[in-house]
Amino acid sequence: MLEFNKPCHIGKEETAIQEAITNQKLAGNGPFGKKCTDWLEDYLNCSKAILTPSCTAALEMTALLTETGPGDEIIMPSYTFVSTANAFALRGAYIRFVDVEPETMNISPAAVEAAITDNTKAIVVVHYAGIGCDMEAIMEIAKKNDLWVIEDAAQALTSTYNGRQLGTIGHFSTFSFHETKNITCGEGGALVINHPEAVERAEILQEKGTNRKQFVKGMVDKYSWRDIGSSYLLSEVNAAYLWVQLEHAGQIMANRLETWEKYYNGLRELGPDSLPHVPENCTHNAHMFYIKTDRRSELMDYLQDHSIMAVTHYVPLHTSHAGRKFGQFAGSDIYTTAESEKILRLPLFYGIEEKDVDHVINHIKHFFKL
Structure with missing residues (x-):
């Protein structure tokens, strides 16, 4: 795995x-x-x-x-x-x-x-x-x-x-x-x-x-x-x-950025709405790479079957028991819930091997028939 x-x-x-x-x-x-x-x-x-x-x-x-x-x-x-x-x-x-x-x-x-x-x-x-x-x-x-x-x-x-x-x-x-x-x-x-x-x-x-x-x-x-x-x-x-x-911060970040770029270029066919967006006035540290898909659960199970652990992320706090107890959503929840339910994070860590990143990319492309 x-x-x-x-x-x-x-x-x-x-x-x-x-x-x-x-x-x-x-x-x-x-x-x-x-x-x-x-x-x-x-x-x-x-x-x-x-x-x-x-x-x-x-x-x-x-x-x-x-x-x-x-x-x-x-x-x-x-x-x-x-x-x-x-x-x-x-x-x-x-x-x-x-x-x-x-x-x-x-x-x-x-x-x-x-x-x-x-x-x-x-x-x-x-x-x-x-x-x-x-x-x-x-x-x-x-x-x-x-x-x-x-x-x-x-x-x-x-x-x-x-x-x-x-x-x-x-x-x-x-x-x-x-x-x-x-x-x-x-x-x-x-x-x-x-x-x-x-x-x-x-x-x-x-x-x-x-x-x-x-x-x-x-x-x-x-x-x-x-x-x-x-x-x-x-x-x-x-x-x-x-x-x-x-x-060794420079070494760590460079290694992670190399992986991030490989994911981004390898999955570019998914389209910009499915990939992370980095504004022009920002640089980032490759903390995570995620894709957005309406077929998240299906894709996660597929990757699991092929020995790849991909994970979701936060459940919006305002929907939780404590969130309702200690606060409330101000305004309209236009994007928070809808977009959070699409996010699937891919394996990314210092020292991950290139062949493993290729393995993830290839299986995602196969899943979406790209």
Whole structure:
């Protein structure tokens, strides 16, 4: 069976992990953690990056940093993972789910603007498949209405919009290093802070609500409880694995892009409406390759019969039990449900063999009699 995903493994991670063990520093914010955050801050050219146990944890921190609470409304796409909504529902906010643009499956700026009320606190965008949302339009809407913008860039590390790295445009952004992501450490994430005034509080939130970071820096002679917070720290063992991946980010992305291009060129006969769309002002990181078809279940079964694992993706959150409990769809669901039911993701991971990609392409073409 050709698997849908295999966690990226360069081959040098074991050496880095052994070094972390030898250093006898296994908790968060150690030497490997600093190497990772330095890399992120340099590559992204952002004010501050901190490592977290997951992208979910980083999203929860953005809810705290924006002081989201009961009575607030948060606008986001319904077509996203549950963590995007959970982070704000946990603080008592009400979620207003909005429609996507069918070409990219990214949030529709027009739908966002129509969903704004006097209670709107923030807009959360999700860069689906590592392809950027229309951030220029989103930021204009946010500025006009004095709203926070959070980029859920879980899938988008190294992708760009108008020449800028995704994750550096909104006030805050979050990245994922889950085993399904291009760059991984099994479980992990990062919070990027583009709002400098929030850096000090973010460091306090990360350290369980204490000013321990100031103590480590020698700024205070002891640390104490200063604010609410939690243990939003990535262990040094995970950071060691992550550091090797970040060092080889160019190699990883180039390999994935080669596979993505092979799929795109090999399946071009399906037509543009069936293939991923990358706007001209965006570059992407080949996080996933999907096709859209009204025969999704039939095709998935056919591929399974030929030892190929292809998978669907999100069930729109507004259709779920929790989605109805903690929010509602604002406006009309023109594209979210209809388009999401067509998406089938194909195997794509670092090191996938060319013959396996050809195997997938050939069977899809045979299925559609191309």
